[in-house]
Amino acid sequence: MPIYNCGQYLTPAIDSVLKQSFNDFELLLIDDGSTDGSLDILRAVRDSRVQVIENGKNLGLIATLNRGVDLAKGDYIARMDGDDICLPQRFTRQLECLQGSAIDVCGTWTSYIGSFGAKVFRYDKSHDSIKFRLLFGSALSHPTVMARAAVLKTHPYNPDYAHAEDYALWTELVKSGIQFANIPEVLFRYRKHVGQVSQTKKKQQLECSAHIAREYAKAVLLSDELAVFEKFVFPEQVSYSLDQLEAFIPKIIQIGQRMGASSETCGAIIVNFFRRSWPLSHKTMKLLKKLEREHNVQASYLDRLQLVIQASLGLRRGHPLYEKLKWIL
Numbered sequence: 568m569p570i571y572n573c574g575q576y577l578t579p580a581i582d583s584v585l586k587q588s589f590n591d592f593e594l595l596l597i598d599d600g601s602t603d604g605s606l607d608i609l610r611a612v613r614d615s616r617v618q619v620i621e622n623g624k625n626l627g628l629i630a631t632l633n634r635g636v637d638l639a640k641g642d643y644i645a646r647m648d649g650d651d652i653c654l655p656q657r658f659t660r661q662l663e664c665l666q667g668s669a670i671d672v673c674g675t676w677t678s679y680i681g682s683f684g685a686k687v688f689r690y691d692k693s694h695d696s697i698k699f700r701l702l703f704g705s706a707l708s709h710p711t712v713m714a715r716a717a718v719l720k721t722h723p724y725n726p727d728y729a730h731a732e733d734y735a736l737w738t739e740l741v742k743s744g745i746q747f748a749n750i751p752e753v754l755f756r757y758r759k760h761v762g763q764v765s766q767t768k769k770k771q772q773l774e775c776s777a778h779i780a781r782e783y784a785k786a787v788l789l790s791d792e793l794a795v796f797e798k799f800v801f802p803e804q805v806s807y808s809l810d811q812l813e814a815f816i817p818k819i820i821q822i823g824q825r826m827g828a829s830s831e832t833c834g835a836i837i838v839n840f841f842r843r844s845w846p847l848s849h850k851t852m853k854l855l856k857k858l859e860r861e862h863n864v865q866a867s868y869l870d871r872l873q874l875v876i877q878a879s880l881g882l883r884r885g886h887p888l889y890e891k892l893k894w895i896l
Contacts, residue, residue, distance in 0.1 A: 568580070568581075568584070568594065568595065568596050568597065568635075568647050568648065568649055569597050569599055569628055569631040569632055569635065569648065569649070570596060570597060570598050570599060570601060570605050570609065570649040571598075571599040571600065571601055571605070571625065571628075571631075571649075572601045572602060572603040572605060573601075573603075573605060573648070573649040573650040574601070574603045574604045574605040574608055576649065576650035576651075576758060577605055577608050577609075577649050577650070578608060579652060580647070580648070580649050580650060580651055580652060581594070581596070581612060581617075581649075583651075583652045583653040583654070583655075584647065584653055585614055585616070585617075586655055587653065587655060587656075587657065587658045587659070588655050588656055588658070588659045589658040589659045589662060590616075592616060592641065592645075592658065593616055593617075593618060593639070593640060593641065594614070594616050594617045594618070595618050595620060595635050595638055595639060596609045596612070596617060596618070596619050596620065597620045597621075597622065597631050597634060597635050598619070598620070598621050598622060599622045599625055599626055599627070599628070599631045600622055600623065600624045600625035600626070605649070606619075606621065618638075620634070620635075620638065622634070627729070628729075628732070629724045629725075629726045629729060629732050630726070632646075632724050632732070633723045633724055636716075636719045636720055636723065636724075637720070639716055641716060642715065642716055642717075643661075643662065643665060643713055643714065643715060643716055644713065644714055644715075644716045644719050645657075645658065645661070645712070645713040646709060646710050646711070646712045646713070647710050648710045648758075650758045651710050651755065651756060651757050651758050652680070652755070652756035652758075653754070653755060653756075654753070654754045654755060654756065656754060657675065657711075657754040657755060658713070660675070660750055660752065660754055661673045661675065661713040661750065661754070662713070664748060664750055665713065665714075665715065668746075668748075669746050670694075670746050670747065670748045671714060671715050671718050671740075671745045671746050671747070672707070672712060672713075672714040672715075672718065672737075672740065672745060672746070672747045672748075673712065673713050673714070673747075673748050673749070673750060674690060674707035674708055674711045674712050674713075674747075674748075674749045674750070675690075675708070675711040675749060675750045675752060675753070675754040675755050676688060676689050676690055676708075676749065676750070676751060676752055676753045676754070676755075677690075677708045677711055677753060677755045677756065677757040678753045678755070678756045678757070679756075679757050679758075679759050680756050680757070680758050680759070681758045681759045687753055688708065688757075689751070689867075690706060690707060690708065690749040691706055691749060691828075691829070691831075691832050692748065692749050692750075692751050692829075693748065693827075693829060694746050694747045694748060695826055695827030695828055695829075696827075696828045696829045696831075696832040697737075697741075697747045697748070697749065698741050698747070698787070698826055698827075698828075699822070699823045699826045699827075699828035699832060699833075699836075700828070700832060700836070701734075701737060701738055701741060701780075701783060702780060702783065702784055702787070702788075702796070702800075702822075703780065703800070703836060703839070704734065704776060704780070705731075705733055705734040705737060705776075706737065706747075706749075707733070707737060707747070707749060708755065708757060709733035710755065710757065711754065711755040711757075712733075718740065718745055722736065722739060722740055722743070722745075724736055725739075728775055728779065729768075729771070729775065730768045730771050730772040730775055731772050731775040731776045731779060734776055734779050735775075735779050738779055738782070738783040738786075741783075741787070742783070742786050742787070777801070780801070781801060784796050784801075787826070788822065792818075792822050795815060795818045795819070795822070798815070799811070799815040799819075800819075806843050806844055806845035807840060807843055807844045807845075808844065808845075809844060809850060809851065809854055812840060812841065812844055812854060813854060813858075816837050816840060816858055817858065817861075817862060819833075819836060819837065819840070820833050820837065820858070820862045820864055821862075823836065824862075830863060830864045830865050831864075831865060831867060833862075833864040834859065834864045834865045834866035834867065834870065835866065835867060835870055837855070837858065837864065837866070838855070838866045838870040838871070838873075838874055841854075841855055841874055842873075842874060842877060846881070847874075847877055847878035847881065847882075848878060849878075851874070851878055852874070852875065852878065855871075855874070
């Protein structure tokens with residue numbers, strides 16, 4: 568658990584780990600030069616499974632993560648931040664997944680908590696769906712991940728990808744043949760608030776993620792598929808017309824199907840593109856239904872509902888209500 572100035576959330580975060588139904592583990596609490604009293608909270612913890620480590624100064628998240636991986640002694644390594652909550656069955660369920668299969672990296676669904684509202688975030692379950700989803704962004708919630716220690720020790724986080732180090736790692740691992748899964752259960756509560764890195768460094772994170780996506784696409788796509796991404800996906804396009812959607816969405820679906828992604832994953836991806844179309848109207852929904860029917864994909868009820876509300880209210884991408892919808896549905 569890397570820790571930097573999260574004292575107000577730290578005690579319940581630590582308690583949630585110590586109260587796991589599986590209890591044979593070591594908990595490495597690594598203070599990265601906190602100035603808010605976090606280190607005093609760590610030093611007050613009384614549990615033989617806990618080891619408090621002090622960086623002495625602020626080294627940053629990536630260096631702290633890599634230090635924790637190097638120091639870990641177990642066969643599996645679980646990630647967590649100092650402001651989140653593990654549900655009691657998390658370790659048990661993830662170990663069942665990893666020990667009973669060829670899976671190397673396992674995430675879970677999450678329930679968001681904090682100043683942005685509450686939402687259950689459902690991640691793709693199978694390796695093939697995750698592999699496809701990674702073309703568009705990270706496909707696992709980083710602090711929910713448990714992985715084989717040997718995998719993380721031989722593939723350290725890359726310091727060149729600050730604020731998107733997890734996305735960079737997942738794409739590199741997929742290219743190396745590492746197998747992924749997400750458990751379709753909420754086993755983690757992820758705190759989202761204005762002070763965290765994903766909010767304060769949003770611009771840098773997006774720029775870094777765009778570079779990672781391009782490099783990953785070059786590795787996993789065929790040449791004609793890469794051309795589709797270069798024309799329609801990678802450019803920072805404000806919105807798509809319905810004609811554009813009808814032209815390239817079938818090609819995106821075909822790529823997903825070639826890679827073995829599920830119908831639900833393909834449906835979720837195309838809805839994300841539809842959300843960026845303008846103007847939104849009944850014609851938008853009609854085209855979505857047509858593409859679903861012709862290509863045997865299915866958007867989820869919640870994805871479809873969000874798109875219907877967005878179309879009914881005439882909300883462009885970036886509108887405050889549009890952003891709020893993402894944290895309600």
